[in-house]
Amino acid sequence: MLKLGVNIDHVATLREARYRGRSHGEPDPVEAARMCETAGAHGITAHLREDRRHILDRDVWALREAVKTRLNLEMANVPEIVEIALKLKPDIVCLVPERRTEVTTEGGLDVVSNERALTETRKRMNDAGIEVSLFITPTPTQIEAASYVGTQFIELHTGAYAEHFADRELREEELDRLIAAAKQAHGLGIKVNAGHGLNYENLPALHRVPHLVELNIGHSIISRAVFTGLGDAVKDMLRLMEGYSA
Ligand code: PXP
Secondary structure: OOEEEEEOHHHHHHHHHHHOOOOOOOOOHHHHHHHHHHOOOOEEEEEOOOOOOOOOHHHHHHHHHHOOOOEEEEEOOOHHHHHHHHHHOOOEEEEOOOOOOOOOOOOOOOOOOOHHHHHHHHHHHHHOOOEEEEEEOOOHHHHHHHHHHOOOEEEEEOHHHHHOOOOHHHHHHHHHHHHHHHHHHHHOOOEEEEEOOOOOOOOHHHHHOOOEEEEEEOHHHHHHHHHHOHHHHHHHHHHHHOOOOO
């Protein structure tokens, strides 16, 4: 069964728009996590950014207490956040590149150029009982480098697929890239997640990508929740994921 991890960063984004710098505020990302789990989500994802623009330190600790499924901490490979993760002990960390000027995580990790630093963090996380995922574009050299790092998972960056979805030819090219990447990673013994830019329209075609374990989806689910409520938004997405065969 294909699993759904819901990224709840945008719930915190909304809170911070009104309550930045305060010790309280709504909406509460922890309550959102509970509602996603009740609706059937298989995991909760939160990104503790260096600039703390949405998820705050107090959120990740409260999430660690509240999440009953799997907590996936998205993070940059920087000393401050690595130390927090080692204490927090999420079930898995997904290492992502981070630039302060970006609206959301825009590109994948350059694993090839950062193999040594990523390997060191991968080892430290694994020694603490935390699994590791690397967020990468579907490129053969990056996947090969990910296997040298010894990561348990990669998360394939579906941003280009989502961006080009409206153009049939480009969409097929991006799908082919994702299919080849998933096969390559699977062949190297790496488990495959995918995420970024996925929504209710572009999800069905992803059934063609083999070996997927989990999709991480945020913006589209939180957007729909404004109209339908979070529970229904999660259930609608889970329905689209039904029947996936790896
Ligand atoms: N996966 C990763 C690694 C991400 O950085 C993000 C965005 O925070 C997502 C998945 C979710 O992307 P979206 O909000 O576009 O669904």
